[in-house]
Amino acid sequence: MSASHESHHPLTLSGEIRLDTGVIINKCYQCGKCSAGCPVAEEMDYPPSLVMRMLQTDDPKQYEKLLKSMSIWLCISCEMCLTRCPMEIDIPTLMDNLRQRSYKAKKTNPQARKIIAFHKSFLDSINYTGRLYEMGLIVDYKMRTGAMMQDVAIAPKMFVKGKLNPVPEVIKGRKKIAAIFNRIQNNKEGK
Amino acid sequence: MIKVGFYPGCSMKGGAQEYQESVSALAKVFDIELVEIPDWNCCGATAAHNMSKELSLSLPARIMALAEKEGITDIVVPCAACYNRLSLVKHEMAGDPSLSSKIASIIDMKYEGTTQILNIIQFIDKYITDRLEEKVVKPFDYKSACYYGCLLVRPHSVLKFDRVEDPQSMDVLVKKAGGKAIDWAFKTECCGAGMSVSRTDTVARLSGNIMKDAVDRQAEVVVVACPMCHSNLDMRRPEINKFLGEKIDIPVLYISQVLGLAVGLDPKTLGLNRHMTEVKFPAKPVIEAPVAEVPKKVSTTQNMEA
Amino acid sequence: MSRIGVFVCHCGENISATVNCEKVAKITGELKGVEFATDYKYMCSDPGQTLIKEAIKEHKLDGVVVAACSPRMHEPTFRKACAEAGLNPFLCEMSNIREHCSWVHPKDDLTTEKAQDLVRVMVEKVKKNKALNSIKVPVTKTALVIGGGIAGIQAALDIANCGHKVVMVERQPSIGGHMSQLSETFPTLDCSQCILTPRMVEVAQHPNITLYTYAEVESVDGFIGNFNVKIRKKSKSLDEDLCTGCGLCTTKCPQKKIPNEFERGLGMRPAIYVPFPQAVPNKPVIDRENCTYYIKGKCKVCEIVCPTKAIRFDQEDEIIEVPVGAIVMATGFDVLKPDFFPEYGYGKYKDVIDGLAFERLASASGPTQGEIRRPSDGQIPKKIVFVACAGSRDPAKGIEYCSKICCMYTAKHAMLYKHKVHDGIPYVFYMDIRAGGKNYEEFVRRAIVEDETQYIRGRISTIYEKNGKLIVKGADTLMGAMPVEIEADMVVLATAGVANHGAEELAQTVHISYDPYKFFAEAHPKLKPVETNTAGIFLAGACQAPKDIPESVAAASGAAVKVAALFSQDELTRDPLVAVVSRQAPPVYSQCVGCFLCQSVCPYQAIEREEIKNRNGEVIKTLARVNEGLCQGCGTCVALCRTKAIDIHGYSNQQVYTEVMALLND
């Protein structure tokens, strides 16, 4: 989204975020309604309104804390905060942005490893087959996290119920999907 | 025979096969042919938008571009998560032509943004609702807690579907199928979504609270429109019950299964046997539950003023 | 050959910081027809004005251009100075080199050049100016007060006590407004009825006040000093002279199940009713929409029981015309129905109520005789959650502004609750506590410290009902935004104060401007807070913006003084900047062809028809003529007239062309 470019200093973090996401950090008046409705606020190290406040400080130390926080990975993009925010601040998009920043800066919280591993397995599955191959995803995820025993108990039942497909669906345009992944990767590196 | 474009999404090919089975069976009853978008890919789901903005735009864009190429105007997207992704991407690209052309070059396809994205309820309302009541042969006479979850109704500014708080569209359908939609508080609270595997405990807590409110208000069944919600409420039931320290055994049905049962389709066709929590209903309701006042007609595209 | 004086003002540094004022004076002093030019630090100051006056005399000036700020503020100042020096005031013009130049451009030669151009334009205009005489109009010394809340009451009493007549129009059956619904009032906790009722009675009994209740203003014509107002007195189905207010009808009326508006729906009232026991006048009206007789054609119980035979089923609305010289708007405010917050469950859960309903619960004359009992089951709530800013400061769903009164009344509610239910716990979810006002902060502190109100800083996300309790989900932003859940017995929403319903229509009826929120607009936010942009119409109380009682009363007294000042004159003078339709003698010639297009567009009905007669008294043609008293000089007719027969004094076509040409011929 095109925010006005001259109106704020391009080097501040909130300025960058505004350019990336259109979210205007200073619009938040710290009412806390987002934290009040966020389903995972109680598990977060910084509930959403606190994330907003930390960004408002434009303090590198706070930014660092955020990049290393669990909050950004716990957010499930449920959009409750945005729906009820009196200022219509798009926190979910902001969270996406922070996650990407954290990942890029290699600062992800160690406890978020499982979540990130899951995402990566998920994306790999798409990269290779064009679709999500659930069984492959689970196996891949287990390899990445070492959580070998997780969910083994329900797997056979799922299988019987026809909920686990033993063979991956591979789309014809598989190469095209891989090309999309490549182009995005190249764009990033070119940047 | 009416033809409508169809995007099943990965889960309907895997863990949520019964959703696809029931949607197809229901469509057939109403003479609708669902035309699957050829060679569709995964929409990227949560993983893509968590990890890469471009990827989260490109994957859905390719799906819509494929549909455009086939001349498909309406795409039914029964999975609420996929519906949400496709709608958001369509919206964002429509508002930003330079982004749109950038993504078009990444997917190396023409993209116009002309397709109409319909969620399962919008699809039913557009193609089925008018003829629904005349076809009901076995009223679905159960107290139903319609659970909408997050992705069907939020963000309202983009989706513009139903009321964002206390939505009613599914309640109306359940009522038309002969059921009672109960008034409850957790219709749009989050179930934990894609955290099922990576943070099972979170899912158990969130889904647990949802199930608890439903049974506290004497629901006999929870009705959903999203495979992710379904798997959290159904497949994660052991974890839920452990979290609650209770034994909740009411089934979770897709709205398509509810309507399918009402129009007389047999449970197997609708894939009821595939649920992890066994689908069984009490013979007689015991206590009167508070029943929501359901407006006669709720526009599926309008907000709370409706 | 003109002898014009140019006076360039520095406005402290407001102008001189970017414009070279000396240079402007020097260059424009060389213009043809300019006799004298100078600059000065503050032209509007006493020495500045003296400078102008002396220059007029010394140089025998026949025109003056003051290059300074916008004419809005100081044109009258400088015109008056000119008049005092013997120059016709309408030969003085202002050139705006501040807002139009120095404030909007950087310091630069070009900026100075622009200022020179602006002055030159005005010099050329002044050359074409004509001496004009002010228009005199008589003043009708009766004031109309619209709205009978505390603001209207105060304004009416103040004006009446100055010896002037007042007509008060109130649309409800009783005067009193919102204040009559309140229990006790911050910051002193005195009983609202006790301080209000005597004033209401005083209005009713004052020899100078005529009160029309159940009435609304239908139309307003005319202008300051000379308004003509039509009032629709709605039928009360009652002969008020016969009715003694015994109230028998209200007790016998079989139709008793109408939600009582005054009690915010917490009680019921009959179809023939007096809104509340202390109502003024204390006489009933029949609510025709709910009266069995008007609906079904049968009943008339009230007519049968009435000892004085005062009921009049066939009574019709009455239109009353009154001439007035000034109007005070005092139509108050409304509270936003909080049903646009589905997440708060108002309307769905009976025990989620708004602040006004809580006032009724706390009021000794209310539906529970002042006991705090929740609407659903009459239980005494042990935990109440008060929600501040419910709809205020919420661009997404409510209004952007702060409603100003709710922080205070919420603290009051918490206090009243604690005083009545000693073991109860009041919670207040707030964002900021806005308690600016005499003794206000102290009042809030008392609610927190003495009455142990739990203030939690955060907006709540949602309220839902569970097992007879209201689950309130909030967060404590002073505790790291930690989620908070309270099982409350009752929730009170401090809903936003908004413009009264019908405010927009009323503003259009009386021809005053209003802001985007539909509150009536003051003429100047700081210096003319009780005036409107329409001369002779003033503002009192919460019709302008949310206000508490002290502020409403202060504004009302302010408006009353304005009215009294106006009425202290027998005649008003007005600027003669009005339209004229050309006339030349003899025999009366005019470019006007009598098409009267102007008449159809004039927003002030100022165009009249004049019949031109020959010596024998026969009508030879009909021409347009402008009523100087009504014309506001808007110029619409000028723009429309096909034959260019109409001009505006002081802004003639010729003058405007001259200004444009002065720029082009540079």
Ligand SMILES: Cc1cc2nc3c(=O)[nH]c(=O)nc-3n(C[C@H](O)[C@H](O)[C@H](O)COP(=O)(O)OP(=O)(O)OC[C@H]3O[C@@H](n4cnc5c(N)ncnc54)[C@H](O)[C@@H]3O)c2cc1C
């Ligand atoms: C819940 C609550 C509690 C409050 N508590 C306090 C308190 O403790 N202390 C305090 O100082 N303030 C308090 N206030 C504020 C107080 O109510 C206002 O300051 C006061 O009522 C404003 O008076 P008003 O005359 O301007 O307007 P209103 O009281 O609104 O009166 C306006 C009158 O004009 C009439 N009217 C409206 N439109 C028309 C029309 N078109 N034609 C004719 N008549 C019309 C109305 O019927 C009404 O009688 C409270 C407000 C609320 C909502």
Ligand code: SF4
């Ligand atoms: S989108 Fe994320 S931050 Fe917002 S309410 Fe949902 S989980 Fe919380």
Ligand code: SF4
């Ligand atoms: S709801 Fe919006 S304004 Fe309030 S704290 Fe959260 S982001 Fe800020």
Ligand code: SF4
């Ligand atoms: S006629 Fe109307 S007001 Fe009179 S008693 Fe009957 S219902 Fe009441």
Ligand code: SF4
């Ligand atoms: S006065 Fe207080 S409660 Fe009312 S809107 Fe302003 S801050 Fe909110």
Ligand code: SF4
């Ligand atoms: S100038 Fe305006 S007010 Fe005066 S007569 Fe013309 S149209 Fe009417």
